[in-house]
Amino acid sequence: MMPNSKELQDLVIQVRRDILRMVHKVNSGHPGGSLGCTEFFVALYNEIMDLKEGFDMDGHGEDVFFLSNGHISPVFYSVLARRGYFPVDELNTFRLINSRLQGHPTTHEGLPGVRIASGSLGQGMSVAIGAALTKKLNGDDHLVYSLHGDGELQEGQNWEAIMYAAGKKVDNLIATIDRNGQQIDGSTEDVMPLGDVAEKFKVFGWDVMEIENGNNLDQVIAGLNEAKSRTGKGKPVCVVMTTEMGNGVDFMMHTHAWHGKAPSDEQLATALDQNPETLGDY
């Protein structure tokens, strides 16, 4: 696929529909951050990462990804399914008993595409560093990608990891921060001010770049390609990506209210109208 092709744009819309329908069906889950990161996931799995067919936990000879803010599982599951890791129909089982699609992602039920459990926040960057170190030991020049919520940076473990990655020159790692400025209790700057996230990573010794509009597929693809080009130069790469929580659904945007709330029947209908079916609903 070419960047910004109609297929990718169609996939973005379809993934948004999947997210909305998944959380609506079980009246739980986290649509806000999922919708905000849709372009990122679509780009990462269909344009950016070098992936092998099928799934093996070790990820030898391919890029690997770790989701640290596991609550945005709906977008992760939708994109994994539509990339062929498991049947799209299985999205019907999200958060239901006996499902591989747990509320937060896990390896425990053997869902292809998932390499770490996440949900308890702040742990993913350490894990990504570990996988990056193993790639170096194995002589595998593929990359490790990770995604983190901005609110998640309030967890102290991140700063241990940020210090380590720079101090030990883990330069095959691209950590993206979803800077949507929202968390459950309100805006990040009200709840616990994060300040200048890019500057903080810089002073810790990372190579930092920004994606100004993380809901613009072109910008996301260009930004992540730029990030790739900066790897292997002695510094871990941080992408501070500004997104709009709830993007693609007008009433879910500009608020933290949809961080972890499902739409009603009526709200779902409105939201789906704004994202007309493209590739076919599951």
Next chain:
Amino acid sequence: MTKYTDQGKKDTRSGFGAGMTELGRTNPNVVALCADLVGSLKLETFIEENPERFFQVGIAEANMIGIAAGLTVGGKIPFTSTFANFSTGRVYDQIRQSVAYSDKNVKICASHAGLTLGEDGATHQILEDIGLMKMLPGMTVINPCDFNQTKAATIAIAEHEGPVYLRFGRPKVANFTPADQKFEIGKALMLNEGTDVTIIATGHLVWESLLAAEALESQGISAEVVNIHTIKPLDDEAILASVKKTGCVVTAEEHNYLGGLGESVARVLASHLPAPQEFVATKDTFGESGTPDQLMEKYGLNNKAIQEAVLKVLKRK
């Protein structure tokens, strides 16, 4: 029955270091991590011989556990190392989510467990770690008793697929098990056969149990000593076979009686063979500063305390 004798006092943490040295030479997938306690964990030789396979993380244990979980992706077998307190309580959620729930092949190696850490006091003397670790689904929990057993256990866990908690200590204690022993995870060891009472011991209390059995013998009491090095999975069969014969049991461990080996044994007995049991363990308390011997005496964790517990349990038969 083999008569066990002290081959010379050694610390169990050096057994870990010796095991790591051997693994460094024999298993290229083994990697080690440490949180600023390389000397205490006796990792110098491993690091010298395998600098590319050692990761110094600094004083950042949460990050160490997470990095270890990530290192498994691609086939490495990470051994994390720091004091027991910082290996468990400090990083419980990291172990729970990134290691245990994620089914990662991480070996959490914990030195300076229990009271025998000594003078540093209660901030460092964890007595709750066995309980914390055994409650995690899928976690194997091992507490070897001397240098040789710790070395053998360290080597054995590299071959075991899945998360392991390996607990050992600081002081030099009797080294009495054979150097060439085969370490079988989950398999109890019969150290002394007896008929009146079963003493089930782990870690530093195993040697004390052998001393107690010897002293009891002179009083006409025949004590069986069973070494449980693997607290989870527990060798139910060996425990039941022994207690069926003796009819009562004393458990001995350098750990709180809440959550420790004793409770695991009590669960097995309650389910299959109810029997009187006495617990040689700390009694829901923190430790304090002192020499290891002073502390083990004050908190009732030695040969003498085991003998007293045996006399008590025999009266309840």
